[in-house]
Amino acid sequence: MNPDTISSHHFKYNRDGIEDSTLLTLYRLMLKPRMIEEKMLILLRQGKVSKWFSGIGQEAISVGVTAVLDKEEYILPMHRNLAVFTGRDIPLHRLFSQWQGKANGFTKGRDRSFHFGTQEYKIVGMISHLGPQFGVADGIALGNLLKKNNQVCAVFTGEGGTSEGDIHEALNVASVWSLPVLFCVENNGYGLSTPTSEQYKCEHLADRAKGYGMESHILDGNNILEVYSNLKRITESMRENPRPVFVEFKTFRMRGHEEASGTKYVPQELMDAWAAKDPLENFTEFLRNEGILSEKDEVKMKEEILHEINENLDIAFAEEKIKSSESEELKDIYQEFVYQKVNENSETKELRFVDAVSEGLKQSMEQHENLVLMGQDIAEYGGVFKITDGFVDAFGKERVRNTPICESAIVSAAMGLSINGFKSVVEMQFADFVTSGFNPIINYLAKSHYRWAQNSDVVIRMPCGAGVGAGPFHSQTNEAWFTHTPGLKVVYPAFPADAKGLLATSIEDPNPVMFFEHKALYRSIRQEVPTNYFTIPLGKASILREGIDVSIITYGAGVHWALETLSKLNISADLIDLRTLIPLDVETILSSVKKTGKAIILQEDSMFGGIASDISALITENCFEHLDAPVRRVASLETPIPFASNLENQYLPKERFKGILQELLDY
Template sequence: MSVAPSVDSATRVAEADLLARYRALRVPRAVEDKMLRLIRQNRLSKWFSGYGQEAIAVGCALALKDRDWLLPMHRNLGVWTTRGVPLRPLFCQLMGREGGFTKGRDRTFHFGLPERRIVGMISHLAAMLPVADGLGLASRLRGEDAVAVAFTGEGATREGDFHEALNLAAVWSLPVIFVVENNGYGLSTPTADALPVTDIADAAAGYGMPGVVVDGNDLDSVIASVGAAVVRARSGEGPTLLEMKTFRVRGHEEASGTKYVPPALIAEWETRDPVDRYRARLADLGVAVDVLDAIDAEIEAEIEAVAEWALTQPEVTATTEHEHADLYAPARPQSTFESSPVDDGVRFIDALSDGLRDAFDADDTTVLMGQDVAEYGGVFKVTAGFLERFGAERIRNTPIIESGALGCALGLAIDGFRPVVEMQYADFITCGFNQIANNLTTTHYRWGTAVPVTIRAPFGGGIGAGPFHSQSPEAWFCHIPGLKVVVPSTPADAKGLLRSAIEDDNPVLVFEHKALYRSLRGPVPTGPHRVALGEATVVRPGADLTLVTWGVGVQWALALADRLSGEDVALEVVDLRTLVPWDRETVLASVRKTNRLVVLHEAARTGGFGAEIAAEVAEAAFAALDAPPARVGGADLPIAFSKAIEQEVYSAQARLTEVVRRTLAY
């Protein structure tokens, strides 16, 4: 760890540039002053102030080129103003008025502007750090020299994403600068109560990168320190950790106040105010005070006028149709494939591999990331041979960082790539849940950027793998707006659905049942193949009962249908294929024909996705039912290692026949 020396670079900068720096620093301060007045006047309900911390955001932005990325936080107003974001829509955004960047869907600075190379935050601050890794990787893959600068607070450095992001950036030598704003408090908790060290920059040594402590209230020191890190990043030497020492002189947000902070401590830091310090420095260098006063007056008048104008704008209005229309990125036109010969005996796993390979052949923006996916070919060998075919830049082993890999994928997607992330087992996806639930799936709805990220997740039991390698967690993810969930059950669908998922401009989670990998064979087109997302298929027609299922459940359902056909019972088996969005029309049409419904899934019955299907059918087709909708699921237990326990106690298959017969007899 090193300490950035005090910088008197102002003596080496032309007066015009000095005044440009002062102006850049003064704009966010004028906005702060106006917002605080509006709070006191009860004309604004909430404000997260960065008062006294402006030099960090402004200095970082000034040290970069327009091609570089910034990932700011809620106190980094200076990033937007320094990057030239128009003030009128910015104030509408801050005040929740029509014309704001998120259309009222998120507050203050939770939005991105890719055209300005700004990425919007989520409240889980550390989660944005791996996103910067993805942006840095995108730059390198294109042979460009853009740098990504990600901000976080000292409190968020205790989160796992901080470790995962720094580790990945260092291992891959990415052009990323991590800026930690150490402002003394995490809401009301003093830093000393949350961190066992004085300098967070000391942590950099553990990742093999430089760590520098910077006076975050000195604009010139910030610019110089970031500038040095930028030179290092552009030259291919990798990331840097910069700890900006500053202080939050206002409350976490204005309503909470600062009663928990010793008044003397606030007074001490007020003497180090970055705007006052820079103004005094310019005056010492001979810049006329009336010149500075004129700049202040001009900026304050502009901010006053724009803020008052924004307050006259209407509150955000919305319709259900409009909100749902923006949940997903729209579908892109796709070329059609010529029909190709069919191979009748393709294994499920080989069809997956073929579909993935075809997608990578067709689009060189596809990138694969995951544990052991390169030389080893993945633990199930789906990607065997991919490293040799596509090269190490596109087929990338990651450390054990589910959250970091998913965040990195988001960064790649924002900058135009189509990443595919392999979860070694679906059970491990919980370690990346936040990135999926709060980052990947909200981005398009909040600020309109497509997120073409595909997540492959081998799931399910039946192989004696125990409770941590056998789960069927699909229901967790069906409850997340903005995510698409796919579960193929045949080799042809495995190939076609995976191709469609990769080409989709939204995050898609593809669950692949491990028990089908090498046990199931079927006909598969030899050429490129797509299966549309959101379309179920009737895999066996019948008139007596509709059996809806997915994944390995399709094989169970077909086996039962074969047995019952000898009793003159005709089950109609519907394979959903896509759980979100699921094909209501096909299911309802089948139920209206058979008048009975059983939903089957391997996952635990309570809270399973089958409950959603049963409820929808009960609401939409109640009059067509001759029996109550029934659900068959696994026992509400962890999945045991013992195959006897799994098959005889846990398995839904063991209860399927009984439930179907009971529903038929009702």
């Protein structure tokens, strides 16, 4: 970045009626993080902190943003925004403990540096994947709109992060939904070592906002008064007229991406030019010249801050290394959820699977006023499977929201809604499309409670499965991607009543739930279903048949294949419908196998890496002395799912199941 592209009146500070006391406050807010950073660089060289991402030279941006936001308004910073954390008056010893991985930090030693959030200070820290942060801000802002609280939220990224697809999705959603988000892009010259010339082709990143129909501004990120005055005006306007605003801050990173990276890739003349534009040194000189900051006051302020730093460092260093146990680590994967059973009423009506899902969703909307539905075509159109047909009339467009085609931003927005006190259900139009939203599910929803005790009150509905001639992109049953990820719950009902009751519980549960609905069952399976709102506990399998010869363990469409097979054979079998895969009802599985001595696991997913493999291992490890035969697995072919019906039938394990079951019985 050429520093000459910054306006020529670079450090002509315009007070614009700002009082002396405010000027001194802004000075102190910049001085404190600078002094902390200088101390951290010494400690890094001494090996007393493990890593450091320096924001030296960029303090004016973080200070300006934090100063114009109310304490109740969320800020989503990155790892070069120390001044956001200090500007919100987080006790320094807690920050120091966080950086040392100690218990008094914010993540119990489970994440480092600025990878944390805190509801107490309304800060939501970054994840390393950068992009989802913008979508999370969308969700927080949507929550603000729904609360009608006239609040804005601010979110940061660097110029490198703007190349991520998540960023573009989130900007588009914010614009379409008129969300009051202040999108802050710190254009500091390099994404690690990649210069802006290799990062984007437009002249200014702010120009991109035009494509989203979004207001944008370019500010000198090294001029604290330009940042503060403009952002104060912008945020006040956003509160009165909710809308997103894109702000590009022209600045420079004076140190490496992190300290180990160095800055050898930066031309020396560029470093020298930007060093002359240091935001703190220039503002200090301005305050001295204006007679606002005396040498005595400056020395006193530095002494006070240095004392605060050293005093708090002593507290953090004196703290013992963190200790934990396996049980403590496992306990924090999920927010505690005390299941409340709501009994079924005696009145029932025959419902198809699809109608039971719809009714369960509708009654949950009535039960939870803070529940928001999001998905493609779910509003007036009612969804491609018509599950939300009529919901807009019943609940309004604020709670039943059509989304652009951008799975990642919407999952991230669901996370933001949870942070802001809402529940949400996101419909993947087809489970196959979840790959476009994979990152925030795996790295945000699943990990947040473990990392910083922030739950993800999100259900993702997953219409899945083959048998309807939909081909490779609309037929996958991809639950194994999620059963492998700690922090998610995975539900997979086979019957209408189970679907209704389990969906209600999944929505009540404050943790992220992947809720699988088999498309081939939608209109082919009917059942008498209680008419009221009721719940079924997660983690409890259903025993559909009882016998002594073999344990058949399955879920989803496999339950119906097993029932059909059993109806043709004279077999005494336990038939276990798992219903939920995470948490898994291990006790029911093991007690059945210990009784029968034989086990066969049927899944629609292809074999390798599927959940049948883990269940088989559990049985082998825990029931070995009870087994009269090897545990058998039956699954689909190791190919993508073909379209033509004869190929699809060959792919699916339904016909193979009967033969393998007979082999097992004959063993």
